[in-house]
Amino acid sequence: MSASPRRFARNLPANFPAKPVVHALAHLVGYTAARIRSPREDLRTEEAERLLDCLVQAGPVYMKMGQLLATRSDLVPPEWVQTLRTLQDDAPHMDAPQSRAAIERELGAPMNSVFREFDPVPVASGSVAQVHSARLLDGQKVAVKLVKDGVPRQIDQNLRAMGAAVRLAQRASSAVADADAVRRFGEIATLFRSQANMLHEASRQKAVYRNFEGHPYVRVPRVIPEFVTPRMLTMEFMEGIRGNAAHEVQMPQAQLARRLQDTIYTMLYMHGLSHGDPHPGNILFSESGELLLLDYGITVELTEDEKWGLSSFYYACTRKEWDVAVERFTAHFVTGTRTLRRKWDAYRAELAAVLEHHFDVVSNRWSTIGYFRDVSDLLKRYGARYTSSFTKVELVFLSCEGFATQLDPEINIWDNARRFTDRYSPYMSKEVRERFDAHFGTQIPSSLKMRDRANNSLVAPTHINRYFFPSTYPVFVKDAAGGRIRDLDGNEYVDLSGGYGPHILGYSHPVVNEAIISGVTAGNVNGIGHEPEVELAELLVDAFPAAEKAILCNSGTESVLLAVRLCRAYRRRDVVVKFEGHYHGFSDQGMVSSWFRFTGDKHAPEPIAGTLGSDSGVVRNTLVFQYGDIGGLDRLREHADRLACVIVEPMPSSTAAIDEEFLSALRRTTADLGIPLVFDEVVTGFRVAYGGAQTIAGIEPDLTCLGKIIGGGLPCGAVVGRAELTDMARSSEDPFLDYEKKAFAGGTLSGNSLTCRAGNAVLTHLRDHPTLYEDLEARTRWLRAEFEESTRKRGIACRINARGSIFSLNFSHRSAGVYRERMAGSNFKATIALAYYMRKHGVYLPELHSFLLSAAHTDDDLAVVGKAFDLSLTDMAGDGFFVT
Numbered sequence: 104m105s106a107s108p109r110r111f112a113r114n115l116p117a118n119f120p121a122k123p124v125v126h127a128l129a130h131l132v133g134y135t136a137a138r139i140r141s142p143r144e145d146l147r148t149e150e151a152e153r154l155l156d157c158l159v160q161a162g163p164v165y166m167k168m169g170q171l172l173a174t175r176s177d178l179v180p181p182e183w184v185q186t187l188r189t190l191q192d193d194a195p196h197m198d199a200p201q202s203r204a205a206i207e208r209e210l211g212a213p214m215n216s217v218f219r220e221f222d223p224v225p226v227a228s229g230s231v232a233q234v235h236s237a238r239l240l241d242g243q244k245v246a247v248k249l250v251k252d253g254v255p256r257q258i259d260q261n262l263r264a265m266g267a268a269v270r271l272a273q274r275a276s277s278a279v280a281d282a283d284a285v286r287r288f289g290e291i292a293t294l295f296r297s298q299a300n301m302l303h304e305a306s307r308q309k310a311v312y313r314n315f316e317g318h319p320y321v322r323v324p325r326v327i328p329e330f331v332t333p334r335m336l337t338m339e340f341m342e343g344i345r346g347n348a349a350h351e352v353q354m355p356q357a358q359l360a361r362r363l364q365d366t367i368y369t370m371l372y373m374h375g376l377s378h379g380d381p382h383p384g385n386i387l388f389s390e391s392g393e394l395l396l397l398d399y400g401i402t403v404e405l406t407e408d409e410k411w412g413l414s415s416f417y418y419a420c421t422r423k424e425w426d427v428a429v430e431r432f433t434a435h436f437v438t439g440t441r442t443l444r445r446k447w448d449a450y451r452a453e454l455a456a457v458l459e460h461h462f463d464v465v466s467n468r469w470s471t472i473g474y475f476r477d478v479s480d481l482l483k484r485y486g487a488r489y490t491s492s493f494t495k496v497e498l499v500f501l502s503c504e505g506f507a508t509q510l511d512p513e514i515n516i517w518d519n520a521r522r523f524t525d526r527y528s529p530y531m532s533k534e535v536r537e538r539f540d541a542h543f544g545t546q547i548p549s550s551l552k553m554r555d556r557a558n559n560s561l562v563a564p565t566h567i568n569r570y571f572f573p574s575t576y577p578v579f580v581k582d583a584a585g586g587r588i589r590d591l592d593g594n595e596y597v598d599l600s601g602g603y604g605p606h607i608l609g610y611s612h613p614v615v616n617e618a619i620i621s622g623v624t625a626g627n628v629n630g631i632g633h634e635p636e637v638e639l640a641e642l643l644v645d646a647f648p649a650a651e652k653a654i655l656c657n658s659g660t661e662s663v664l665l666a667v668r669l670c671r672a673y674r675r676r677d678v679v680v681k682f683e684g685h686y687h688g689f690s691d692q693g694m695v696s697s698w699f700r701f702t703g704d705k706h707a708p709e710p711i712a713g714t715l716g717s718d719s720g721v722v723r724n725t726l727v728f729q730y731g732d733i734g735g736l737d738r739l740r741e742h743a744d745r746l747a748c749v750i751v752e753p754m755p756s757s758t759a760a761i762d763e764e765f766l767s768a769l770r771r772t773t774a775d776l777g778i779p780l781v782f783d784e785v786v787t788g789f790r791v792a793y794g795g796a797q798t799i800a801g802i803e804p805d806l807t808c809l810g811k812i813i814g815g816g817l818p819c820g821a822v823v824g825r826a827e828l829t830d831m832a833r834s835s836e837d838p839f840l841d842y843e844k845k846a847f848a849g850g851t852l853s854g855n856s857l858t859c860r861a862g863n864a865v866l867t868h869l870r871d872h873p874t875l876y877e878d879l880e881a882r883t884r885w886l887r888a889e890f891e892e893s894t895r896k897r898g899i900a901c902r903i904n905a906r907g908s909i910f911s912l913n914f915s916h917r918s919a920g921v922y923r924e925r926m927a928g929s930n931f932k933a934t935i936a937l938a939y940y941m942r943k944h945g946v947y948l949p950e951l952h953s954f955l956l957s958a959a960h961t962d963d964d965l966a967v968v969g970k971a972f973d974l975s976l977t978d979m980a981g982d983g984f985f986v987t
């Protein structure tokens with residue numbers, strides 16, 4: 104923090120005086136009238152000084168209003184802006200003896216027992232607190248934020264007086280009552296009161312710090328928890344250029360303004376926890392243009408649903424889908440909707456017109472205040488209003504716009520907003536699509552023709568009409584061998600899809616080919632006994648120490664359906680526990696809370712359907728937990744009586760990491776409670792080790808779900824585990840008892856001889872070549888290091904997780920937190936675009952964030968992949984994917 108001019112050398116008044124409040128308000132009214140009467144410019148500075156004095160005398164809440172006005176150069180004259188800015192960081196403060204006494208009171212100890220140095224003159228002073236620089240005994244430089252004596256009481260006095268006025272106004276005026284002013288004021292009052300509570304502020308600051316850890320240009324001071332008390336907050340000291348002196352920053356002001364806007368949007372849309380008061384006194388800049396976010400006295404929190412509502416609403420606006428935007432806006436941010444529901448058509452048309460006007464017609468002169476005012480007037484006419492969350496969002500947008508406009512008067516707010524929103528959409532923008540259209544039209548014309556032909560007769564949601572991750576330029580394969588595929592036009596690619604997992608030995612491996620050919624020669628049978636199915640069961644049971652028996656089926660999805668049914672039958676209970684972000688196949692149960700839509704508190708999520716068409720009963724009968732949260736497992740005990748089983752991916756693909764401590768705790772707790780534990784090792788089963796992630800972790804589940812590799816590339820699945828559970832599907836040889844006590848498992852093609860022969864060939868090969876796993880791990884590490892070097896040297900925020908041939912890549916700085924938090928920061932557009940750029944450079948990546956190596960990939964193949972990634976990043980940077 105740079106030195107301040109410190110115009111105030113006196114303390115705040117101890118009590119709330121009525122007169123200055125009246126003066127302050129009279130000024131605002133008087134100024135407007137005077138402007139209309141005679142534009143006496145020479146009086147503006149004097150007026151501003153008088154107003155400033157009145158606000159200071161009136162108390163912290165009024166000072167806050169002054170701070171807000173200081174960011175609105177579009178509303179008040181420049182002399183006012185200049186003078187009122189003083190309130191942002193140079194408001195009156197306590198003198199040295201007062202500050203010292205306050206600190207010793209908070210510490211309960213002499214100052215020198217904690218601080219080696221302490222500057223008694225604050226570096227900044229806002230409406231509620233003042234900030235001192237100091238040095239801890241270990242030499243670390245810190246900032247100590249101290250609530251000014253008397254301020255909590257003054258806030259209380261201010262708010263009580265204002266509250267009385269609002270109540271009076273509400274009684275006297277139906278317009279004020281319609282606006283639900285008393286309730287809204289109550290919410291704002293709560294926000295103000297929390298400003299003087301440093302424990303609350305420290306917890307918010309810590310959360311924002313975690314959210315921005317690793318961010319390319321946003322910094323948040325680290326809290327030093329040992330020296331945090333209700334009135335004092337100690338944190339890492341950050342030097343920087345004040346918001347009002349941003350011209351000193353070595354970066355174009357337009358870029359700085361865009362960074363500011365992106366930062367606020369990231370907090371609101373992605374993190375759901377935003378700085379609530381982003382005025383220039385609270386945001387500093389480093390010389391190179393980093394943003395240092397200070398002061399978490401006011402924060403705005405949005406639920407998952409509100410974040411979803413905000414993003415989906417703005418997304419519809421960027422696509423000019425006004426009716427959809429009206430639906431989303433009304434569903435998420437409007438209350439009191441009875442009248443408007445009755446007059447829906449008129450309301451919809453009117454709101455659509457307002458949205459179109461602001462988001463399209465006058466969008467290059469975007470005005471947040473104008474937009475909010477128009478929508479608010481319209482809602483009022485229909486007896487409705489914004490939700491309190493949206494009111495808070497509005498305040499943040501207003502401050503942000505004021506500050507951003509101060510940095511760059513030419514800023515095109517809506518254009519930036521559209522660019523921001525677009526980054527998180529999986530669909531390419533028009534410009535990028537045109538570039539790809541031209542390129543792929545030449546590189547893969549036959550595939551594109553086949554895509555168009557397929558679209559007439561085939562819906563293939565996993566690879567052509569891909570759900571959520573669109574596949575605009577699908578590749579159609581002519582042949583595949585080893586680690587490579589060749590498309591219809593003869594282009595060869597190093598393949599990293601691995602067919603989503605089965606082809607661990609590469610395509611067309613001799614042992615698999617021979618097994619399939621011999622199976623064809625012998626005649627493929629199903630629904631009749633044959634040796635290969637017994638052999639496959641034996642191989643599976645031998646591979647997993649905890650397994651006694653196996654049941655075969657046709658896919659990973661089926662194996663999960665079967666495992667859950669066995670557990671429900673065994674326990675005679677319905678409720679299934681699963682983990683947020685874990686995908687267990689495409690059944691209703693497998694998809695609950697599994698992808699990009701979550702809801703409820705992150706520590707105790709509520710279940711939400713993963714797809715339209717899910718049975719709501721299945722969703723209701725699911726409890727959702729967080730992988731890695733050992734403390735959260737206590738909830739298992741609360742619900743133990745209702746639980747059929749717990750299902751988990753022991754090594755979730757999204758992190759490619761095994762949390763052994765967590766899995767041990769989960770095993771202990773489920774064993775204590777007698778609840779079956781199911782490991783979904785459909786991906787990891789024979790990929791990360793022979794015997795899967797459970798072999799690495801040394802943990803024995805009750806059941807294991809398998810698929811992919813065990814069929815050697817043909818459709819296959821299996822449940823293996825304790826006989827007590829698998830035997831639920833075994834006949835009792837009494838038809839009545841079967842119905843009463845057994846669970847049915849079936850499948851015409853389950854365990855067909857061709858699949859079993861192919862599976863046996865692969866598993867036998869893997870079992871007999873254990874060093875194959877070591878090689879895969881070494882190659883995984885090598886490639887990961889190559890990727891990391893490519894992103895590091897370009898300063899691109901990218902998280903790459905990899906283990907045992909499984910990679911997960913996200914263009915995001917976030918690596919901490921639960922699944923929904925890590926995913927929320929991801930640049931989906933860049934991830935999908937990467938797949939297309941890689942294809943230009945000879946590598947096939949699926950349009951997902953995960954990909955796989957096979958044992959057939961050669962050193963040459965890996966070198967091609969490393970180089971393609973490097974070249975792709977260069978292309979992408981050139982095409983504006985990583986603008987910061």
Ligand code: PLP
Pocket residue numbers: 603658659660661663686687688689752783784785786810811
């Ligand atoms: N479980 C996990 C962990 C998966 O990743 C998948 C699919 O990718 C499945 C189950 C479902 O397997 P399948 O697609 O074979 O039905």
